[in-house]
Amino acid sequence: MIKNLRDELGKKEVVVEAWIQDYRSSGKITFLILRDLYDVYQGVVKNKKIDLSQESFVRIKGYLKDAVLKSNELTIKDKELVVEEIEIVSPADPLPIPIVEKGVNTGLDKRLDYRYLDIRKPSVRAIFRIESTIINSFRRFFYDKGFIEIQPPGIIATSTEGGTDLFPIKYFEKKAFLAQSPQLYKQLGAISLGRVFSTSPVWRAEKHNTTRHLNEIRQLDIEVAMADDMEVMKLLEECIQFIVRSVKKENKEDLGLLGINLVVPKAVYLSYDGAIKELNNAGYSILHGEDLDPGAERKLAELYPDSIIFVHSWPIELKPFYIWPKDKNKGISAGFDALLNGLEISSGGQRIHKPEVLIGVLKEKGLNPENFKWYIDAFRYGAPPHSGWSIGLERITMALLRIENIREVTLFPRDRHRLTP
Ligand code: AMO
Numbered sequence: 001m002i003k004n005l006r007d008e009l010g011k012k013e014v015v016v017e018a019w020i021q022d023y024r025s026s027g028k029i030t031f032l033i034l035r036d037l038y039d040v041y042q043g044v045v046k047n048k049k050i051d052l053s054q055e056s057f058v059r060i061k062g063y064l065k066d067a068v069l070k071s072n073e074l075t076i077k078d079k080e081l082v083v084e085e086i087e088i089v090s091p092a093d094p095l096p097i098p099i100v101e102k103g104v105n106t107g108l109d110k111r112l113d114y115r116y117l118d119i120r121k122p123s124v125r126a127i128f129r130i131e132s133t134i135i136n137s138f139r140r141f142f143y144d145k146g147f148i149e150i151q152p153p154g155i156i157a158t159s160t161e162g163g164t165d166l167f168p169i170k171y172f173e174k175k176a177f178l179a180q181s182p183q184l185y186k187q188l189g190a191i192s193l194g195r196v197f198s199t200s201p202v203w204r205a206e207k208h209n210t211t212r213h214l215n216e217i218r219q220l221d222i223e224v225a226m227a228d229d230m231e232v233m234k235l236l237e238e239c240i241q242f243i244v245r246s247v248k249k250e251n252k253e254d255l256g257l258l259g260i261n262l263v264v265p266k267a268v269y270l271s272y273d274g275a276i277k278e279l280n281n282a283g284y285s286i287l288h289g290e291d292l293d294p295g296a297e298r299k300l301a302e303l304y305p306d307s308i309i310f311v312h313s314w315p316i317e318l319k320p321f322y323i324w325p326k327d328k329n330k331g332i333s334a335g336f337d338a339l340l341n342g343l344e345i346s347s348g349g350q351r352i353h354k355p356e357v358l359i360g361v362l363k364e365k366g367l368n369p370e371n372f373k374w375y376i377d378a379f380r381y382g383a384p385p386h387s388g389w390s391i392g393l394e395r396i397t398m399a400l401l402r403i404e405n406i407r408e409v410t411l412f413p414r415d416r417h418r419l420t421p
Helices: 108-113 122-144 183-193 229-250 252-258 272-281 294-303 355-364 369-380 393-401
Strands: 014-026 029-035 040-046 057-064 068-070 073-075 081-090 168-171 174-178 195-203 216-225 266-271 307-312 335-340 343-350 386-392
Touching (some): 122 195, 122 216, 183 216, 183 386, 216 229, 229 252, 229 307, 229 386, 266 272, 272 307, 294 307, 294 335, 386 393
Parallel strands (some): 266 307
Antiparallel strands (some): 029 040, 168 174, 216 386, 335 343, 343 386
């Protein structure tokens, strides 16, 4: 385990391990900028010739002249570590990208080529520490409510969200696909286990290359028996508020580093009809029957700042085949989306739990019920009504941290052109 400086505070003689973020020599003195998992601080080497390079990993024996830990944050102004012995544990070759951005910033594409180095930057690491809190607090929220965490399959036989955006794979003598959602399996979990959640990677072969879409994402899903769309929207509201409170509490330093002041969002509930009316009244022209485009999502965020905006009761034709037709005469479904800071972060709804309704909707949507026989049959044995939703992990991270490009919040993004590292 890395010996961080703050673990050693209070001792006369310290042993620390760190990366050499930078160094400069002046006469017989060498100044080191050292970085460990928590802090960046200065080391001073006197009368020693050492072979240094940026980002080499070193072990140092020395003593602190004047380090103080203030509210969990090491103040390094005027504080220094006097180096008595230094061992280069792992030397670094010349760096292909700078770890400290000075003046000109490296382009995102180049940074992603060397992502394993890029994530050494404190501001980049802060993003992934926050993302870790997001997943963890999602888990904690539902685990504490008695939900069961399930592990849905990643290889599937049928499309869940529509047929065109699946990655086909060869599965021995059969054709299979990478899962684009745990959707059908979490439903089967809920109708027998009651209340389930999952965190899983999913793959979508969407060709468009945008700042908000990737081909591999992580989804935080829930599915609840005997709950309707309104009840699971309330759970989503409370879950997001819990996540934000957790990040505020557990990632104070990271948020400070990123300059983000997080506000626990309130919730606003709009029907699809209502949202379309409000948008048009606010001068954003959009037709009834159209999906909300990014501009419409941003406009709603302007109208309701610092809010989770739920848009519910969507037209049946705009929602997937498994969504319950709430009012067939009016053409309204029990599907919803949730927007945060101008971005869709989640969607969900009540599901169809009756085989004959499911067969009808599949046909209406031009899908062949034969391909879904195993799924339809699962509802023939006392399947309770059920509802759920899915949060895109990268999307909620972007929305909370107000980051424009989804690649920034993805450790090793997979997009139309990128498959390495
Ligand atoms: P949907 O397809 O809307 O619904 O996905 C749910 C959430 O996942 C995120 N998301 C994406 N993020 C980045 N790139 C993509 N290509 C991408 N696709 C989706 C979004 C989105 O809101 N099975 C349903 C959910 C349900 O009904 O429970 C589903 O997957 O944040």
